[in-house]
Amino acid sequence: MANKRNFKYLVFLALFLVLLGIPSYLWNKNSVKTMAGRYNSPMSPIIMIPGSSASANRFDDLVKTINSKYGEHHSLLKLTVHTNDKITYSGTIKAGDTRPFIVVGFQNNNDGYDNIKKQARWFSIAFDQLKQRYRFNNFNAFGHSNGGLIWTYYLEHYFDSNTFDVNQMLTVGSPYNFEEKNSNNRTQMLNDFIKHRDKLPADLAYYSIAGTKLYTDDGIVPLGSVDSGKYIFEGIIKHYTLITLTGDKAQHSDMIANSQFIILFHQYMIGNNKNNPAQTPSKNPR
Amino acid sequence: MNKLFTNKFERSLAKITLKLQQLLFYKIAQKTLFMIFPFVLIGSFLKIIQAVILSKEGFIGTLLPDFEDNWLVNSIIGVTNNLSNLTLGFVSVLAAFGAAKYTAKHFKRDDQLAGLTSMVALLIISYIYSKAQPLSFHNNLLSIRGTLFAILLGMFVGWIFKQTSPEIPHKHLPNFTSNILQRTFISLRSILIVILIAALFSALVNVAYYSHLPDEFMDSLATNYQSNNSGIEFLKISGIALYTIIMSFLGWSGPYSPLDIEKSDPNILDNLYYALNHHTAWGAPHDLTSNSLYHAFATFGGAGSTLALIIAIFLVSRDPDFQTVAKWTMIPSVFNINSGIMTGIPVMFNIVFLIPFIMAPLISMLIAATALSLHLMPPCVYPIPSGTPGPLIAFIGTNGSWQALIFTLIDIVVSVYIYIPFVKIAEKLKKIDNLAIEEGDIDGQ
Incomplete structure (x- = not known):
């Protein structure tokens, strides 16, 4: 009788499943516990803040260039925070997009330390709404010009690094010492940034890009002012890197269209991230 | 023939099959599948090593410690990738x-x-x-x-x-x-x-593009179209499941892959957040998702619940060939890699097995959907490592719900019973077929 001889295979099958089931059940119990502590969303957005006198539409071309140059399909969501703390949205995040771009712009986009403090508060309102809506637990930060100052102020005063990860930050022409060339003449803002620098997230990797023309500035922001960022970040965060860009389109406002910048942007903001699926081997053949 | 097949349905199915077996395509497809079987079998064992054990997202890989920069492990990964790519x-x-x-x-x-x-x-x-x-x-x-x-x-x-x-x-x-x-x-x-x-x-x-166009379409349907009506949602999931099952029967592909479980479906994410917030899968907002139905209850051993076929063979088959194939493909099937049994029996293009291949998963899904709608078990909401054995998916995906495990067992038993009569028919047909080959119908090379 064939059935009896095969019985041992059935028993083996059942034992094998039980044997596999027990450890994976225990493991899963554990992983659910850690997951419950923090959302394990596959989404890791790139959150961008434009500089002064620019709107949330500032990076439209940049996103278009990235998508066409690298053949990727990142969606673009734009928020504008109004002076009465109300937020308007435009654009959408496509279902399944794990690396969307989110731009946060401000109705009051004026320059000056007082405005930066206000904008950082507005940004924190927008950020809270975003994390409520999209439930991510980590992101990359990008700031153009004053956008980098808003990021720094936000990270020092509003950000909770215990429940959230900022993986990488990239800024372009962020003037930590405003228009001051000489870093010995520290502005009020730079002093404040240095005073609160202990609150910066310790595992942050920060890349600061400075453009230069004739060795000194990018037409608006002096190299020394961007370089002053080192007094804030060096030794506090995991990595602080200053990159100097020169040549065609290295002026303050043009820089985000510079092809060198696009490469750096893609490398640090999109390409090199722990949630990046490109690092795991291809899932084919299924 | 009338001696072999007693009931009417068996007889008509046997007639259709014997007619189909006269077709040149059918003969060639069967011989070809037998020819590639050894490579598929070796490949599916390598696939276990590659996707289930060594991959960080694999079922066993998640249990193992991190070996990111170990030279030896990386070499083994390289070699198994190589071999599995050049076999399977x-x-x-x-x-x-x-x-x-x-x-x-x-x-x-x-x-x-x-x-x-x-x-x-x-x-x-x-x-x-x-x-x-x-x-x-x-x-x-x-x-x-x-x-x-x-x-x-x-x-x-x-x-x-x-x-x-x-x-x-x-x-x-x-x-x-x-x-x-x-x-x-x-x-x-x-x-x-x-x-x-x-x-x-x-x-x-652009062959690759056109051959995947229907899949892309089904894929986007699967992730982008959501309905609040659970009846429509069930129809959508079973429709896509049916498409996947038929496509894998034909040696093509479908949107629901047995090794990768969806993460991007908004309903699935919704469920996960609910479960993480409330520390339980009970009462999750969406009872019926592709994870809670298809992946948890319709893929015992891969598309078509082929693990149930293997169990059915162990229970009732007396055919030595079937038994040998079942023994050899048992382990890969546990990890939902069913290419072995698909080509070894063969199940692919085999009209006898088409009915249970479709019915076993669909009826399992129906039972699961009923149980979910009556809230007899929680939906499968937590992410599952790839290659998790089919019978364990519901249990692990609900973070250890005994109710889900019981319904899994019920579904397996039902699937096995759906397969059993067809295993018997296939065996009888094989006898007729063997006689035909001996008579020199087509020379077996």
Whole structure:
């Protein structure tokens, strides 16, 4: 009788499943516990803040260039925070997009330390709404010009690094010492940034890009002012890197269209991230 | 025949099958599947090592400690990738060889050269025109998912040989070289024609794109279209499941892959957040999702619940071939890699198994959907590592709900019972078939 001889295979099958089931059940119990502590969303957005006198539409071309140059399909969501703390949205995040771009712009986009403090508060309102809506637990930060100052102020005063990860930050022409060339003449803002620098997230990797023309500035922001960022970040965060860009389109406002910048942007903001699926081997053949 | 098949349904199914077995396509497909079976079998064991044990997202890989920069482990990963890509990931090329060889033999043409030509033709068609990487191919066309295309291509090549080259003479020339040369020049025209057609085809048609167009469409339907009505949601999921099941029956592919479980479906994310917030899967907002129905209850052993077929074979089969295949493909099937049993029995293109292949998963899903709607068990909401054994998916995905495990067992029993009568029919048919081969219907090579 064939059935009896095969019985041992059935028993083996059942034992094998039980044997596999027990450890994976225990493991899963554990992983659910850690997951419950923090959302394990596959989404890791790139959150961008434009500089002064620019709107949330500032990076439209940049996103278009990235998508066409690298053949990727990142969606673009734009928020504008109004002076009465109300937020308007435009654009959408496509279902399944794990690396969307989110731009946060401000109705009051004026320059000056007082405005930066206000904008950082507005940004924190927008950020809270975003994390409520999209439930991510980590992101990359990008700031153009004053956008980098808003990021720094936000990270020092509003950000909770215990429940959230900022993986990488990239800024372009962020003037930590405003228009001051000489870093010995520290502005009020730079002093404040240095005073609160202990609150910066310790595992942050920060890349600061400075453009230069004739060795000194990018037409608006002096190299020394961007370089002053080192007094804030060096030794506090995991990595602080200053990159100097020169040549065609290295002026303050043009820089985000510079092809060198696009490469750096893609490398640090999109390409090199722990949630990046490109690092795991291809899932084919299924 | 009437002695063998007692009931009416069996008899009509047997009649249809025997009719189909007269078709050239059917004979060739079956022989080709048998030919690629050893490579598929080896490949599926390697796939376990690659996707389940060594991959960080694999079922066993998640249990193991992190070995990111270990030289030895990385070398093993490299070698298993290599071997699994060139066995399981390359079987369609072998199938193209087999199909052309058997077709040419049937028409009494040069079968060796037809087979080789067909292999080259498949590689030409799946060639990627890229300056960056010379000699790279669309791997979907070469893997098990391209089997149907490869068999059709092989038969086409065999047919071209029939049309454009004369029969090979039976008389052999005295020495080896002139023998080979004679064969070459008999078939040269056919070889050139096939290569030219393949080259034109590959240059003009983006095969990989068109072959995946329906999948892309189903994929976007699966993730983008959501309904609040659970009846419609159930119909949508079973529709996509049905498509996936039929496609894998035909050696194609479908949107629901047994190894990767969806993460991007908004309903699934919704469920996960609910469960993480409330520390339980009970009461999650969406009872019916592709995870809670298809992946948890309709993929015991991969598409078509083929693990149930293996159990059915152990329970009732007396056919030594079936038993051997079942033993050998049991372990890969536990990890939802069913390519082995698909080609070994074979289940693929086998009309006898089409009904249980579709019914077992669909009825399991129906039982699960009923249980979920009545809140007898929580939905499967937590992410599951890839290659989690089918019978454990519901249990682990609900973070250890006993109710889910009980319904899994019920579904397995039901699936096995759906398969049992068809295993018996297949066995009886095999007897008739064996007699036919002995009578010299087609010479078994």
